[in-house]
Amino acid sequence: MKLALHTLMLSVAMSGAVTAAPLSFDFKDPKGVNNAVFKLDAPLEAINGSANGVSGTVMFDPANPAATTGKIVVATASMHVPNAMMKEHLQGGQWMDVAKFPEIIFEAKELKNVKTAGDTTTADAAGSLTVRGVTKDVSVPVKLTYLKDKLSLRVPSQKGDLLVIRANFAIQRADYGINPGAPKDKVSDTVDLTLSIAGAAPQK
Amino acid sequence: MKLFLRWTSLVVVLAAAALWFSAGANCGWTKNSVPKKIVDEVTGLDGITYERRFVPGVDFVGGAVLAAGILAGASLLFRTKPNTQLKP
Numbered sequence: 001m002k003l004a005l006h007t008l009m010l011s012v013a014m015s016g017a018v019t020a021a022p023l024s025f026d027f028k029d030p031k032g033v034n035n036a037v038f039k040l041d042a043p044l045e046a047i048n049g050s051a052n053g054v055s056g057t058v059m060f061d062p063a064n065p066a067a068t069t070g071k072i073v074v075a076t077a078s079m080h081v082p083n084a085m086m087k088e089h090l091q092g093g094q095w096m097d098v099a100k101f102p103e104i105i106f107e108a109k110e111l112k113n114v115k116t117a118g119d120t121t122t123a124d125a126a127g128s129l130t131v132r133g134v135t136k137d138v139s140v141p142v143k144l145t146y147l148k149d150k151l152s153l154r155v156p157s158q159k160g161d162l163l164v165i166r167a168n169f170a171i172q173r174a175d176y177g178i179n180p181g182a183p184k185d186k187v188s189d190t191v192d193l194t195l196s197i198a199g200a201a202p203q204k
Numbered sequence: 205m206k207l208f209l210r211w212t213s214l215v216v217v218l219a220a221a222a223l224w225f226s227a228g229a230n231c232g233w234t235k236n237s238v239p240k241k242i243v244d245e246v247t248g249l250d251g252i253t254y255e256r257r258f259v260p261g262v263d264f265v266g267g268a269v270l271a272a273g274i275l276a277g278a279s280l281l282f283r284t285k286p287n288t289q290l291k292p
Contacts, residue, residue, distance in 0.1 A: 033244045033251030044262070045232030050239070050252045080254060082235035145247075153246045164247045198247040 022061035025163040025199030027054055027072060031154065034197040036074050036104075040173075041188035047086065051104075053078030054197050058108070060163050062146050065121040066114040072165075072197065074104040094179045097132060105130040112139070119146045125167070131176040142167045151200050160202035167195040209279035213272035220268030224260045234261040 027034060034054040040047040053075030060068045076098040081087045091098045107130075111123040121144040129138045143166045151160035170192050174180045178191075224230070237254040244251060 031244065031251070032253070033242065033247070033249050035252050037252070048239075052252070080237075082237050082239065082254070082259075083233050084236040086233070147247065150246055154244070162247060164249060166249075196249045196251075198244070198249055 022059040022064075022067065023161060023163075023201040025058045025060055025070075025161075025201045027056045027058065027197055027199040029054060029198060035195075037194040037196075038079075039192040039194075041190070042186060047081060047187065049079060049081035049087075049090070051075065051079040056199075058163060058165070058199055060144065060146065060201075062148070062161075065116050065144060065146075066111050066123070068111050068121075068123075068125075068144065069108055071105065071107045072195070073106075076102055076104060094181075096178065101132045103130075106138075106140070108140075108142075111142075119148070120144070121146075129171065131171070132178060134176045136175060138169070138171070140167050140169045151202060154198075155200070158200070158202045160200060162198055162200055164198045165195065166197075167193075169193055206279045206282040206284065209275050209282070213275035213279070216268055216275065217272040220260070220265055224265050227259050230259050230261045232261050234264045235259040 032052055035050045035052045036054065037048070037050045039049075051074050054072065055075075056070060056072035058068060058070030058072070060070075076096045077091065079087075079090060079096060079098070081090055090096055093100075106127060108125040108127040110126050111121075112126055114121060114123040123142055123144070125140045125142045127138065127140075128135050129140075145164040145166075147162040147164065149159070150162045151158050154162065170190050172189050173191050174189055179187075236256065236258060238257050238259060240253050240255050242251040242253055243249075
């Protein structure tokens with residue numbers, strides 16, 4: 001009887017461990033909604049653009065959002081601004097040099113100041129940001145929204161969960177060697193970034 | 205020729221101004237595409253797609269004014285024919 005009770009307790013503990021395992025969310029978006037928006041102030045008109053070449057994986061445990069880690073990659077060739085000549089300059093050697101540096105990488109190593117209310121978690125994602133081959137430690141305020149069993153609403157053939165990540169932060173372009181020679185009164189040094197992405201964890 | 209160049213410069217300025225006004229009098233740079241928001245109802249995310257559209261900006265108007273100035277300036281290189289008719 002004692003052995004049976006121990007076995008039962010062990011199996012309950014193991015099933016708990018299985019359900020509490022972090023889910024792997026893939027951020028390659030088939031709908032093309034995922035995007036990173038960038039904005040730089042300039043005298044005549046702010047330079048606004050976006051990139052939709054987002055990919056990466058985030059490990060998220062709904063029972064323990066604080067343990068979230070992951071890596072988000074933005075393809076620099078997908079960066080777009082409405083003016084064709086400006087886009088050519090943006091992707092060229094002085095600015096993003098997309099031929100040499102095809103990816104912007106954010107790697108979240110840990111979450112700090114975690115606050116969870118229902119399905120929404122806000123935190124500071126501490127990690128590293130790599131732009132133009134320069135890697136710097138950053139802390140990015142993020143908002144995670146866990147949408148359980150909502151994947152089928154987006155992709156009818158698949159069942160699973162969704163994880164929405166929103167982040168607003170700023171970087172200094174000189175820190176990453178993004179055209180440091182460009183006068184700051186013509187194009188601001190501060191680049192405002194907004195990340196709006198959703199990842200999917202299909203049921204296996 | 206002189207008159208032709210002056211009229212052409214006027215037409216260039218008026219056509220550029222009309223195009224600029226009709227496209228929304230954009231006070232920024234000329235655009236070859238315009239962003240369009242798409243909302244994903246499941247996630248609530250705002251996605252961005254770009255629509256190919258020409259939206260002239262102040263650089264376009266400035267270019268047209270410069271071109272018109274060059275045409276008008278070139279008209280000064282042509283002499284006015286002297287009036288050979290003698291008054292009675």
